[in-house]
Amino acid sequence: MSGTNDQTHKDGNTKWASSDGEFRRQTSSFRSLVQPNSPHPPARNRYKLFVALACPWAHRALIVRKLKGIDKVSDLLPVYVVDSLLGPEGWSWKPYGETHDELKGLGVPGTGPPPGHEDKVRIKDFYLQADPQYGARSTVPVLWDEEKKTIVSNESSELIRNLNEAFDEFVPEEYRGKTYYPQELRKEIDEVNEWVYSDVNNGVYKTGFATTQQAYENNFVPLFKALDKLEAMLAKKGCKDSKKPVYLVGDQMTEADIRLYTTIVRFDPVYHTHFKCNKHQIRDEAVYPNLHKWLRHLYWGDEAFKSTTDFESIKAHYYQSHPGNNPHRIVPSGPLPHIRGLDE
Numbered sequence: 001m002s003g004t005n006d007q008t009h010k011d012g013n014t015k016w017a018s019s020d021g022e023f024r025r026q027t028s029s030f031r032s033l034v035q036p037n038s039p040h041p042p043a044r045n046r047y048k049l050f051v052a053l054a055c056p057w058a059h060r061a062l063i064v065r066k067l068k069g070i071d072k073v074s075d076l077l078p079v080y081v082v083d084s085l086l087g088p089e090g091w092s093w094k095p096y097g098e099t100h101d102e103l104k105g106l107g108v109p110g111t112g113p114p115p116g117h118e119d120k121v122r123i124k125d126f127y128l129q130a131d132p133q134y135g136a137r138s139t140v141p142v143l144w145d146e147e148k149k150t151i152v153s154n155e156s157s158e159l160i161r162n163l164n165e166a167f168d169e170f171v172p173e174e175y176r177g178k179t180y181y182p183q184e185l186r187k188e189i190d191e192v193n194e195w196v197y198s199d200v201n202n203g204v205y206k207t208g209f210a211t212t213q214q215a216y217e218n219n220f221v222p223l224f225k226a227l228d229k230l231e232a233m234l235a236k237k238g239c240k241d242s243k244k245p246v247y248l249v250g251d252q253m254t255e256a257d258i259r260l261y262t263t264i265v266r267f268d269p270v271y272h273t274h275f276k277c278n279k280h281q282i283r284d285e286a287v288y289p290n291l292h293k294w295l296r297h298l299y300w301g302d303e304a305f306k307s308t309t310d311f312e313s314i315k316a317h318y319y320q321s322h323p324g325n326n327p328h329r330i331v332p333s334g335p336l337p338h339i340r341g342l343d344e
């Protein structure tokens, strides 16, 4: 298990790109599911979710946890949030400023680790408990099994699919059987997910962490092509003038919307500036009237989206955690508002 980007500069800052200037995301290592008759059977008071509020991959899991009513049962999947600053030793439960002078005052504090794990300072400590040989990057989200003291999953795409069913026997009646990956739409969802992942979700990172002009342009172009394609898909469905939310696939909310949302809601406040994805902003009504409306329908229309979107942590995390992109770690004040109103 080795991280492809797990390199540190002499100054302690993480080097995100490989030697050819391209950012490559590592493959996740823990790929199990919560399911009956498995090492991780559905149960109350057993599983925990570790997230960073800034992280778009962890954000997917927070949204599905709410959409599925898992948050309604307090001991089903409690959430523990790391501090927003991703420091030299990765995500942390304790402010880096306490041990690193140059990081004093940075970051938005999280919740601290769960009871019984007060000795753990970094998220890495959970990875090492699960696998003492673990040598790759310690990413969020993490689905933690308290009984087995191990990680069930650190791959958000599989985790959010698993949450459709994993805890159904415990959630309130009205959430049971609800799925964001319905059988009849799977083929289309998979197709959309594939290019949205590569060109948009990961595309903003590949653009932002490129360390050569060529690598930057190689990723900038497909990113904006994909945004044009999304705009056209939503225009065809009349999203701009619709009073009701319009969805990417079929006429119901699916994981395709959830996966796209966590990138698009970060686009204007962060990716446009910090990752130099600056051909347009999503709020540019002359370019993305439909995509912009789609975003605002989800944010303003559904508590699962709005209540899990923390602009303060999002901005603090990105602008303060990547000194290669932003050496003085200044968090820009704008654009304001972070997201426009539904009819603005």
Ligand SMILES: N[C@@H](CCC(=O)N[C@@H](CS)C(=O)NCC(=O)O)C(=O)O
Pocket: 025, 028, 054, 055, 056, 057, 058, 086, 090, 091, 137, 138, 139, 140, 141, 154, 155, 156, 157
């Ligand atoms: N494939 C993973 C990717 C998760 C991921 O890359 N998370 C980032 C935060 S946005 C992370 O935790 N990075 C920590 C690090 O690189 O040290 C997923 O989708 O779950």
